[in-house]
Amino acid sequence: MPQPVTYRGMTLIVPDNDSEWKEYFAHARQHRLMLRACKACGLMRYPPTHACPWCMDLGWTWKEVSGRGTIYSYEVVHHAIQPGFKDATPYGVVLVELDEQRGQPTADEGLRIIGNLVKPDGVSFEDDTQVAIGKRVRVVFQDLAEHMALVQFALSDEAPPGRVWRLPE
Amino acid sequence: MATKTLRDKYCIVGVGETEYSRGSGRTTRAMAVEAVRKAILDAGLRASDVDGMLDYQGGDSTFAPHVAPDLGIRLNFYMDVVGGGSSTEALVGLAMGAIETGMCNTVAIYRSMNGYSEFRIGGTGARAAQPVRGMDLAQVPFGMRSAGQTFAFTFMRHMHEYGTTSEQVAHVKVAHSKHASQNPKAVQKERVTVQDVVGSRWIVKPLHLLDCCLETDNATCLIVTSAERARDLRARPIYIMGVAGRVSKPRVDFHWAHGPISRVAGYYAKDIVFGQAGIRPEDVHVTGSYDAFTFTTMLQLEEYGFCKKGEGGAYVSSGIIELGGKRPNNTSGGHLCEGYTHGMSMVIENVRQLRGTVDDTCPGAAEGKHTHDYSVGKCRQVKDAEITMNLGWAMPATGSALIMRR
Numbered sequence A: 001m002p003q004p005v006t007y008r009g010m011t012l013i014v015p016d017n018d019s020e021w022k023e024y025f026a027h028a029r030q031h032r033l034m035l036r037a038c039k040a041c042g043l044m045r046y047p048p049t050h051a052c053p054w055c056m057d058l059g060w061t062w063k064e065v066s067g068r069g070t071i072y073s074y075e076v077v078h079h080a081i082q083p084g085f086k087d088a089t090p091y092g093v094v095l096v097e098l099d100e101q102r103g104q105p106t107a108d109e110g111l112r113i114i115g116n117l118v119k120p121d122g123v124s125f126e127d128d129t130q131v132a133i134g135k136r137v138r139v140v141f142q143d144l145a146e147h148m149a150l151v152q153f154a155l156s157d158e159a160p161p162g163r164v165w166r167l168p169e
Numbered sequence B: 001m002a003t004k005t006l007r008d009k010y011c012i013v014g015v016g017e018t019e020y021s022r023g024s025g026r027t028t029r030a031m032a033v034e035a036v037r038k039a040i041l042d043a044g045l046r047a048s049d050v051d052g053m054l055d056y057q058g059g060d061s062t063f064a065p066h067v068a069p070d071l072g073i074r075l076n077f078y079m080d081v082v083g084g085g086s087s088t089e090a091l092v093g094l095a096m097g098a099i100e101t102g103m104c105n106t107v108a109i110y111r112s113m114n115g116y117s118e119f120r121i122g123g124t125g126a127r128a129a130q131p132v133r134g135m136d137l138a139q140v141p142f143g144m145r146s147a148g149q150t151f152a153f154t155f156m157r158h159m160h161e162y163g164t165t166s167e168q169v170a171h172v173k174v175a176h177s178k179h180a181s182q183n184p185k186a187v188q189k190e191r192v193t194v195q196d197v198v199g200s201r202w203i204v205k206p207l208h209l210l211d212c213c214l215e216t217d218n219a220t221c222l223i224v225t226s227a228e229r230a231r232d233l234r235a236r237p238i239y240i241m242g243v244a245g246r247v248s249k250p251r252v253d254f255h256w257a258h259g260p261i262s263r264v265a266g267y268y269a270k271d272i273v274f275g276q277a278g279i280r281p282e283d284v285h286v287t288g289s290y291d292a293f294t295f296t297t298m299l300q301l302e303e304y305g306f307c308k309k310g311e312g313g314a315y316v317s318s319g320i321i322e323l324g325g326k327r328p329n330n331t332s333g334g335h336l337c338e339g340y341t342h343g344m345s346m347v348i349e350n351v352r353q354l355r356g357t358v359d360d361t362c363p364g365a366a367e368g369k370h371t372h373d374y375s376v377g378k379c380r381q382v383k384d385a386e387i388t389m390n391l392g393w394a395m396p397a398t399g400s401a402l403i404m405r406r
Helices: A022-029 A083-088 B028-043 B087-100 B125-129 B134-138 B147-162 B166-180 B194-199 B252-257 B266-277 B294-303 B312-316 B344-355
Strands: A005-007 A010-012 A034-038 A060-064 A068-077 A091-098 A112-116 A136-145 A148-155 B010-017 B052-057 B077-082 B106-114 B202-205 B217-226 B238-248 B286-289 B387-395 B398-405
Touching: A005 A136, A022 A034, A022 A136, A022 A148, A068 B147, A091 B147, A112 A148, A112 B252, B010 B028, B010 B087, B010 B344, B028 B106, B028 B217, B052 B087, B077 B087, B087 B106, B087 B217, B087 B238, B087 B344, B087 B387, B087 B398, B106 B344, B134 B252, B147 B202, B147 B294, B147 B312, B147 B387, B166 B194, B166 B294, B166 B312, B217 B344, B238 B266, B238 B344, B266 B294, B266 B398, B286 B294, B286 B344, B294 B312, B294 B387, B344 B387, B344 B398
Parallel strands: B052 B077, B052 B106, B286 B387
Antiparallel strands: A005 A010, A034 A060, A068 A091, A068 A136, A068 B202, A091 A112, A136 A148, B010 B217, B010 B238, B106 B217, B238 B398, B387 B398
């Protein structure tokens, strides 16, 4: 069993029998964002699960995605409850909608992933005033151990496709 | 499809609660015993009349097999359920089902928690030391663990899509603080202003401190029995017209994948509960909407059809939800001001509203005499309340509902 990973005071455990997450984090450690795609209907899904939520098929393959997307929603934590995050406040948490499979299989669905908005180094948090709905982001990988990296997002230099909005100060 | 209904066949006949405090100094077992005993006495029952027990918790309470025997209750049915918000209404429905099948006759439902002094929400203290594994890996490593942090994407997206403002939503706290000022039990009795709310410190944007509820030590109990059994009991029976339990959005545990994410579970629950009850939102006189946060009340009132989708901000800031308004919400002050009970206290309050026996500060409250003067420190009884509705919330993706009448 791989050693537990310590990150910001938390112990992250991905045991050998973690049939949802183990390969996902191993791919991330290779700096590849891989999602599960259904062998029957072809639709990708996140988080990694064992059945297709649209056709219930059990067959799947890993499929690489670009890691480019748009901030769909966000929050800024000012009062951290996890001790390891207290020195990072205020920090932004983002829900990123990937470019792939947007609006499929229904108009309001997409591949959405939670991460922090980080600087291009993939480690330090971006200034919280930079977090806004509609901004373009790209995936960056934060290496934590030999078998694990976190999937994070950094601002990209692409022009936003639509309205950029953040909570008025 | 016609909705199956047990409308008016079951009643809530007793309610009980302990003090709402921030330091009970005793066990959840002791508090549960007190709350269940009070509810049994309120119903005019004896311990031997109660033969069913349901409770819910998250590793922070005492199970029914330890509470029932303390009171001399012999059980024909019990079940300890994992859960917090949205459990109350769901367990009322399960109690009806247990009686309907003949497994038991009268069920006590309780929630007992040292929610402030022992087990606080959000994975702080002892819970923070738990290893992160499984589904938690999708969010906890990113500093997203507490309820507020988990719900904030939904709240923020609602503001983005509909132009909802912090000031509008703050009116929920303002209204509930007004109600709590007439509630001798409330943990926080001071009335607050919109400026107080939006001027309080940020917790997690878009939530200020005063957008968040008050963690509390407390136990609460409801007694459910058949309408037939209820007829000769002490208290006026309060009839259950409709109930929906833990109705959920697609992909509950990662509901952000399915949109719109500004939609909450009431979207799916409303047809079930209104279908059973045979009424419409405009027929409801008083609502009790789970207010873990100001936003949760706003979102649920909107989703259940008390206003149009997207107009929740305007609705909650219009005065409608205040005592004296057209349809007051959380007349006890709710979780934002009275205290946090994972939904139970709002059902207890609505039972009392329907009985006409709210425990406010009216001089004649003990005899059921109310002035209906809603100025500071006076009445909180709604005049001629005939139908109430509870909107229970676990998270944006899961909710429960309960419609009752006198």
